[in-house]
Structure formats: structure tokens, C-alpha cells
Amino acid sequence: MKDVMRAVKVSDHVYWVGAVDWNIRDFHGYTTKRGSTYNAYLVLAEKPTLIDTVKSPFREEMLARVGSVMDPRDISVIVSNHTEMDHTGALPEVIRYIDPDRVYASPTGVKALSEHFSFDREIIAVKDGESIGLGNMDLACWETRMLHWPDSMFSYLAKDKLLFSQDAFGMHLATSARFDDEIEPAILDYEAATYYANILLPYSPQVLKLLDRVGGLGVEFRIVAPDHGPVWRKDIGGIIDSYGRWAAQEPTKKAVVVYATMWHSTESMARALSEGLIDKGITVKLMSMEAVHRSDVAYEVLDAGILAVGSPTLNNNIFPSMADVLTYLKGLRPRNLVGAAFGSYGWSGESVKQLETYLADMKVELPCEGLRIKHVPDSSSLKQCYDLGGLLADRLLERV
Amino acid sequence: MECYVCEVCGYVYDPAEGDSEGGIASGTPFSDLPESWVCPVCGADKSQFSPE
Ligand SMILES: [Fe+2]
Ligand SMILES: [Fe+2]
Ligand SMILES: [Zn+2]
16 A cells, blocks of 8 residues: 555645544444544654644554655654544554654643553643744644643644644544545534534533633734634635534524434324424424434434433333433533423333433423323323424523 | 642632532631532542642
8 A cells, every 4th residue: 555545635734634534333322324533743843843743543544645745754742632543553663663753742632641551651741822843834723622632732833833632523424535625514514513513512611711711813814724623714714603503502493303213103203292392483303213313313402402312111110222312412511402301102101201300400491390191192192292392492492 | 819720721719709509608718618519610529639
């Protein structure tokens, strides 16, 4: 592969030297239907610099791409912006092979790296706001804790007005195109939103602070180069606006109704409830956990105003697939939702209370008691479900 | 009253503000936070905080 892998020029001094993982479908529990990329970047400064690396199986691909521009062993600086292994898996061997003069990470990154790998050399901590001198240009570093991990930082190459943003502004999207303007906008929007919902949503308050801080720096960004998916060179304003909107978690007139069912009773309830929502002008996404993945639900919840969840009672508990999606959603900390629980049961009927506990933990406003229907819902029970949809819609419409 | 900073994520607990999401009223000094209280940003426990 050595002679066929090319680096892609991103700006005057920067090349993309990452790897495309076309077939990855499970990214720590997030379904990546379009694969992903691990982006590493080469800065052709007086001190040639590598920004981040790739997941370990892709080490040769990265080095081959570097090799199309220069001998990788002439790299003198490596900067690790984020410790997670999709960006550092190749790092220990790359350091051994290149033997650079200096390796940098944020102070928290230095610690986190030492908890992943053992290095026989010093990793130098670069503090928030400090710059790394690359000879004829500087690389400014800003800590971005929790975006995505405590160790995360951005680095900014003023010479090319280029921001290396690691996970932020990224997406899981494998393409042969390297730039945003070469990809259909609807796909970019969908994948960027899915990435935000599944990776960054819990840290929305930090995203808002970061956007504020970066806005206040008065620096210009001509290129934003994340560690996954395309490089932004055309619609930087668009992706930054989207981040502001997603982080604000403002509800829209949209409901997500997610459920599991055993004998279609809870499903009938879900459908009746949805009709009640639709008749009040709410856009509905009806999602059976048999048909969708938890990360699809996270995407839909991102701009929703209502979350209604349904589960039958199975052996005194909620259905396992509902525990899956609710555990996941709880960790993602969606905010500003109105919701309700519902479900069919045979004799004991614990599921609705258990669902409500999840919703309450997620700070979902519950305007009324959940709805339990014994065995198969009859037409008056379905009317109750329909009315519950209407009630949730009314509550949401007071807010939006 | 003294502010405390989370060594993991940099969140600052300001007693004047409290932590409404965590059910902590404004005016609660760090030392009075229950042992079960965790950082609202990253989930780190009280032992990972130090005076600012
Ligand atoms: Fe990450
Ligand atoms: Fe990543
Ligand atoms: Zn914290």
C-alpha cells in the first residue's frame, strides 16, 4: 500500500494524512452506518509536525500518506489533541518509529496518555493558551475539557488560519472526499447531528462556553479540521451555528415515541398516542426498539420537545431493549423535554413506574401519571392513549 | 466562601451559586455538600475537588 496512499493538501502548510475506516459499524455502542475516518494532519513547518494519529490498525496507512510528502522519520514534533484510542492507538509505535524531538499533549492529556501506554520518553504538557513553536510558525493550544474527554484540546495554526478541533465538529462518515463542499449537505447535516447527539450532547453547556470563548478570541477560521469526517472549508459558519443550536437544546414541535412490544399491545398504545400528537400539529417519530438502534433514537431526541416511552411488563421489569435505550439516553443528558410513560401488562405492571424513574432521572417533565393498560387495549383505552398524546402536545405548545 | 474546582473537568463549584441540577441550594459551602454529591459536568466525586 505504501506507494498508492497519498496525503491530501488542506491548506498552504497542512496535509491530511489520516485513514478511512469504510466498514466500521459499531463505534463504542454508536451505530456508524456510513463508517468513519480517523484524521491525522501533517504541518509542513520548519519543524515538521504531526497532529494526532489514527486507530492502531491504520498506522501503516497514515505513515504511507505522510511518506507521499516527506520521510516520516523527519517529523520533529507530535501533538496529541485527544487521548482516546481512535486517535492514539498508533501513537506509541509511531513515536518509536519517528523518534521525534518533542511530543506534546494537554496537562490532563499527559496523565491520560500515561494511563493508556508506557512511553520511554517525556510527553510535554502544553498549558491552556500556550503556543508550541514550530520554527517559522506557531501552534496555539486551548484546552477543551470534556469535548470530548477531560484531556481534549484544540490547536490553532494562525499561519493558515486553521483549527485542529479533534472530535468537535467531526462526524462518522467514510468518503473518498476530504472536504465539506464535496459532500451532499443533507448527509453532512445528518451525520454531524448524529455525532453531536451521540458523543457531545452531555457536554452541551461546555460547548456553549467554548463557542463563547472562541468567538471572543477574535481569530479567523478559514479551515476547521476535525479528527473524524470531512474538513470544513466552505460552511464553517454553518457547522458552528448548528453546534450553538444543538447545545442550546431548544425543543421543537417534535415528539419521539419509542417503545418495545411483546404482543403488539404497547405498540397499539404507541400508535394511538402518536395520532393524538399528530392531530395537534406535532411531528412524530415512532420508533420500535426492534427496528432501530439506540443511536438512531439519540439523533431524533436531539431536537425533540417530547419523549414518550412505552414498555410492556416482562417478568416484573421493563423490556430489556428499553433499558438499553434509556440507560444510553440518560447518559447523554438531553434537556427541556416533556414526556410520559405507557405500557401494557398482564398482572403486576411494574414497567410504567420503572420507565418514569428513568424519565425523572433525565429531568424530563412529566405533566401526568403514566398510562397502564391491562393486556390488550380496547377502544376506550386507545382513546386514553390518544388523549395522552394531546395532553403532551398542549404542554409542549405552551413552551415553544 | 471558597470556590472548589474539579480536577477532572475544570468545573468550578461556587457556593454562591450552588448546583440547582444537583439539588444544592445557593449559599451551600463546599464542605456541606453531601458525600454523594458529584461534579455536574463529569461525575467526579468530592475527593477530586480542590480549593480554587
Ligand atoms: Fe473522543
Ligand atoms: Fe474520536
Ligand atoms: Zn468534573
